[in-house]
Amino acid sequence: GDEIGMGDNVYLGDRNGVRTPMQWSGDRNAGFSKTNRQRLYLPVIVDPEYHYESVNVEAQQANAHSLLSWTRRLIELRKRHPAFGRGSLEFLHPENRKVLAFVRRSEQEQIMVVANLSRFVQYVELDLSRFAGTQPVEMFGGIEFPPVADRPYFLTLGPHAFYWFTMQPVAAPVGAAPGGAADVPELIVHERWQELLEPGGRARLELVLPSFMRVRRWFGGKARRLKFVTVADAIPVPYAGGSAMVLTIRCEYAEGDPETYALPLSHAAGARAEDLLKNQPGSVVCRVGGLAEPGLLYDALTDPEFAEELLDAVARKRRYRGDGGSITAVPAAAFARLRGGDGTRLDATIGSAEQSNNSVMFGERLILKLYRHVEEGVNPDLEVSRFLSERAGFTSIPPVAGSLEYRFPNGRTGTLGLLQGYVPNQGDAWSYTLAQLDRYLDHPSALGQYLDRVTLLGKRTAEMHLALASQSDDPAFAPEASTMLDQRSLYQSVRSQATQVLAMLRQPLA
Numbered sequence: 001g002d003e004i005g006m007g008d009n010v011y012l013g014d015r016n017g018v019r020t021p022m023q024w025s026g027d028r029n030a031g032f033s034k035t036n037r038q039r040l041y042l043p044v045i046v047d048p049e050y051h052y053e054s055v056n057v058e059a060q061q062a063n064a065h066s067l068l069s070w071t072r073r074l075i076e077l078r079k080r081h082p083a084f085g086r087g088s089l090e091f092l093h094p095e096n097r098k099v100l101a102f103v104r105r106s107e108q109e110q111i112m113v114v115a116n117l118s119r120f121v122q123y124v125e126l127d128l129s130r131f132a133g134t135q136p137v138e139m140f141g142g143i144e145f146p147p148v149a150d151r152p153y154f155l156t157l158g159p160h161a162f163y164w165f166t167m168q169p170v171a172a173p174v175g176a177a178p179g180g181a182a183d184v185p186e187l188i189v190h191e192r193w194q195e196l197l198e199p200g201g202r203a204r205l206e207l208v209l210p211s212f213m214r215v216r217r218w219f220g221g222k223a224r225r226l227k228f229v230t231v232a233d234a235i236p237v238p239y240a241g242g243s244a245m246v247l248t249i250r251c252e253y254a255e256g257d258p259e260t261y262a263l264p265l266s267h268a269a270g271a272r273a274e275d276l277l278k279n280q281p282g283s284v285v286c287r288v289g290g291l292a293e294p295g296l297l298y299d300a301l302t303d304p305e306f307a308e309e310l311l312d313a314v315a316r317k318r319r320y321r322g323d324g325g326s327i328t329a330v331p332a333a334a335f336a337r338l339r340g341g342d343g344t345r346l347d348a349t350i351g352s353a354e355q356s357n358n359s360v361m362f363g364e365r366l367i368l369k370l371y372r373h374v375e376e377g378v379n380p381d382l383e384v385s386r387f388l389s390e391r392a393g394f395t396s397i398p399p400v401a402g403s404l405e406y407r408f409p410n411g412r413t414g415t416l417g418l419l420q421g422y423v424p425n426q427g428d429a430w431s432y433t434l435a436q437l438d439r440y441l442d443h444p445s446a447l448g449q450y451l452d453r454v455t456l457l458g459k460r461t462a463e464m465h466l467a468l469a470s471q472s473d474d475p476a477f478a479p480e481a482s483t484m485l486d487q488r489s490l491y492q493s494v495r496s497q498a499t500q501v502l503a504m505l506r507q508p509l510a
Contacts, residue, residue, distance in 0.1 A: 001022060001023060003067065003068050003071045003072075004023065004055060004056065004057055004060050004066070004067055004068050005050075005055060005067050006022075006023055006045070006050060006055055007045060007047060007049065007050030007055065008020070008045075009042075009043070009045055009047070012042065016042055019042055020042050020043065020044060020045050021033065021040060021042065021043075021044050022057075023044070023045065023052040023055055023056040023057065024056060024057050024058060025056050025057065025058040025059075026052065026053040026054070026056055026058065026059065029044055030044045030045075030052035030056060031056065031057075031058070032044070073140070077139060077140065077164075077228075079203070080203050080206065080228065080230075081106075081109060081111060081139075081166075081203065081207075082106050082109070082203055082204065083104040083105060083106035083109045083110070083111045084104060084111065086106055087104035087105050087106035087109065087111065088104065088105045088106070089102060089103075089104055090102060090103045090104075090105070092112075092126055092127070092128075094124045094125060094126055094127075095125065096122060096123070096124045096125070098116065098117050098118040098122050099114065099115070099116055099117065099118075099122055099124040099157065100113075100114070100115045100117055101113065101114045101115075101124065101126060103167075107187070107188065107204065108185045108186075108187070108204075108207060108208060109166070109204075109207055110131070110134075110166065110167040111139075111164060111165065111166055111167070112128075112131075112136060112163075112164075112165040112167055113162065113163070113164055113165075114126075114155060114157065114162065114163045114165070115157075115161075115162035115163075116157035116158065116159065116160055116161050116162065117160070118159065118160070119159045119160060120159055121156065121157070121158055121159060122156070122157050123154065123155065123156045123157075124154070124155050124156075124157070125152045125153070125154055126152065126153045126154075126155065127152060127153075128148045128152075128153045129148075129150050131148045131167050132148050132149060132150055133147070133148070133169065133170060134147070134148050134167040134168060134169060134170065135147045135148065135167075135168055135169070135170050136148065136165035136166070136167060137165060137166050137167075137168050138163060138164070138165060139164040139165065139166055139227075139228075140164065140227075141225075141227065141254050142225045142226060142227030142228070142252075142253070142254040143225065143254065144225070145165070147170050148167075168211075169211075184277075184281075184284055184286060184287050184296070185208045185211075185286045185287065186286065186287035186288070186289050187201075187204050187205065187208065187286050187287070187288060187289070188288075188289045188290040189201065189288060189289070189290045189291065190290055191291075192291075193267040193288050193291070193295070193297065194245065196288075196297070197231065197234045197245055197247075202231050205231065205286075206228070206229050206230060206231055208285065208286045209229045209231075209249060209263075209285070210226055210228070210229055212285045212286075213226075213229070213249070213251075213261065213263075214226070215282075216282075216372075217356070218261075218356050218357065218358065218372035218373070219261065219372070220259065220356065220373055221251055221253060221259060222504065223500045223503055223504050224253045224254070224255065224256060225253060225254035225255070226251060226252075226253060226254075227252045227253060227254055228252055229249050229250065229251050229252070230249070230250045230252070231247050231248075231249055231250075232248045232249065232250045232260065232324075232409075233247065233248040233322045233323050233324055233325045233408075233409065234246070234247050234322055234323055235247075235248075235320050235321065235322030235323075235325065235326065235327055236320065236322070237264070237300075237306070237309065237310075237320050237327070238309075239303075239305050239306050239308070239309035240305045240308075240309070241303060241305035241306065242266055242267065242268075242303075242305075243266065243267075244264050244265060244266040244300040244303075244306050245264070245265050245266075246262060246263075246264045246265075246300075246320070246322070246327060247262070247263045247264070247265060248260055248261070248262055248325065248374060248406070248408075249261045249262075249263055259373060260373070260374045260375070261372050261373055261374065262370070262371065262372055262373075262374050262406070262416055263299065263372075264299065264300035264301055264306065265285065265297050265298070265299070265300055266297070266298060266300035266303060266306065267288065267295050267296070267297055267298075268295055268296055268298055269291070269293045269294065269295030269296075270293060270295075273294075273295050273296050276296065276298050276302075277296070280298070280302055283298045283299040283302045284296050284297070284298050285297040285298060285299070301350065301358055301360070301370060302350055304347065304348040304349070304350065304360075305348075307348035307350065307360040307362075307368065308345075308346075308347075308348045308362075310329070310360075310368060310370075310404065310417065311346065311348070311362055311366065311368065311419070313329035313404075314329040314330070314331050314335065314401070314402040314403075314404070314419055315331065315335070315339065316329070317329060317330065317331060323409075324408075324409030325406060325407050325408050325409050326406075326407045327404060327405070327406055327407075327416060328404070328405045328407065329402065329403075329404055329405075330402055330403050330404075330405060331401070331402040332386070332390070332399075332400045332401050332402050332403070332419075333390065334389070334390075334399045334400065334401055334421070335401045335402050335419075338365060338366055338399065338401045338421045339365065339366065339401070340365060344363070345363075346362035346363035346365055346366065347362070347363055348360050348361070348362055349361045349362075356372065356373065357369045357370055357371045357372055358370050358372070361422055362422070364422050364424060365421070365422055366401055366419055366420070366421060366422050367398070367419070367420055367421075367422045368417055368418070368419050369381070369417060369418045369419075369420070370404075370416065370417045371415060371416060371417060371418070374406055374414045374415070374416060375414050376408060376412045376413070376414050377412075377413075377414060377415075378413075378414075378415055379414070379415035379418065381415075381418055382400070382403055382415050382418045383476070384468070385397060385398070385399075385400050385418070385420065386400045387468070387471070387474075387476075387477060388464065388467055388468070391471060391474075392467040392468070392470050392471065393467070394463070394464060394467040396460050396463065396464065397464070398420040398421045398422070398423050399420065399421045400418070400419070400420055401419040401420055401421060402419040403415060403416075403417060403418055403419060404416040404417035404418075404419075429457065432450075432453075433450075436450040
């Protein structure tokens with residue numbers, strides 16, 4: 001009952017004061033028993049301060065801010081960091097003896113604990129010069145404290161308060177390029193790299209994932225404080241060049257709802273590993289030591305053979321099962337026509353542009369978009385494209401050839417990838433517009449051809465909207481009148497996005 005602050009009955013004497021019935025609910029006998037109250041071996045607690053009708057498990061489970069909920073979060077956080085149980089112990093020696101401070105280390109992890117043993121507010125001056133260049137990050141809220149320098153570090157603690165800090169390298173500015181090979185962390189295994197995805201090793205991998213994800217273009221949480229990440233699922237996908245594990249990573253933030261991202265991982269050693277470090281360092285997650293031949297973990301989507309496996313999966317309607325979820329490849333009616341029936345192998349070419357999703361081209365016939373941010377429900381890109389190409393007969397978009405669906409452990413599904421027909425092109429309209437505006441400054445007359453193309457783009461956009469409104473019997477696409485609430489929602493969305501963008505712009509200028 002300590003987890004709910006149940007209290008004791010000191011009037012029972014000896015040890016009986018802590019042997020009263022557990023307070024499970026506010027029902028009769030605190031939910032402990034349905035028998036006559038007089039038959040209980042010891043009475044339930046009816047002290048006004050700890051009465052079972054107010055202090056019980058059922059009530060605290062329904063309150064996210066209760067002592068029970070806080071205790072659960074505390075235990076969950078401690079389990080996620082192996083340094084608490086297996087790390088080395090190094091005591092700090094502040095002059096204020098009422099404050100206990102120590103550091104626990106385990107491989108790449110350093111945790112500093114500072115606790116106020118007094119019932120009064122205390123301040124402490126810590127010598128953290130050995131941690132210069134790091135930044136204490138409070139572990140419960142993910143709040144970043146000022147970086148450690150070569151001067152004393154000051155903290156103030158409330159009565160009996162404590163802090164848990166992870167000592168992390170000072171975060172690179174938003175949008176900064178990832179570090180070199182020397183900055184890649186190393187994780188030790190015994191027999192195989194998949195140990196990092198087993199219960200005993202998963203926590204270690206979760207510690208290095210945030211630094212990898214923060215600098216990825218497809219990571220949408222750059223403007224938010226990332227508290228921690230959790231590998232929610234790991235789905236094996238064997239392919240010709242090796243074996244990959246498609247991870248679903250749950251990102252928890254200090255504010256706002258969590259997000260789920262997809263990251264396919266594979267292992268490379270020898271010459272392949274050296275080539276990745278030299279030519280594709282941004283794809284490397286961490287080094288893997290302890291094996292006969294050291295290697296590294298990297299984003300498997302950079303491997304053409306893995307991408308070709310995904311295409312073959314769509315053709316063969318394959319399903320890959322993981323810890324709790326699964327990936328299902330679903331071909332569309334147009335797949336065979338777009339793929340071609342001559343049996344020619346379609347070589348995969350990884351798209352060079354890293355966006356909110358990553359693209360793979362297959363022999364200028366098909367293109368696969370892998371969605372990094374995975375949400376429950378059908379992705380609007382797939383839903384709209386499928387409607388336009390299969391029901392509305394709109395031919396001015398790439399037809400849908402198939403999809404990759406992820407089934408969450410709770411049984412709901414989300415879109416992991418979209419396979420479409422490939423349209424040869426010379427770039428996107430945004431880049432073309434910027435180039436034409438640049439030319440316009442020197443040659444104003446060159447804008448005429450651009451205006452013709454913009455007119456055609458507007459015409460196709462209007463035709464697309466007419467096609468979207470052509471099926472009034474479909475509730476998902478039936479036209480609806482715009483209301484004041486819709487306009488207000490659009491206004492708030494634009495305002496919120498502008499606030500986030502301006503906050504990101506201020507960081508490089510600070």
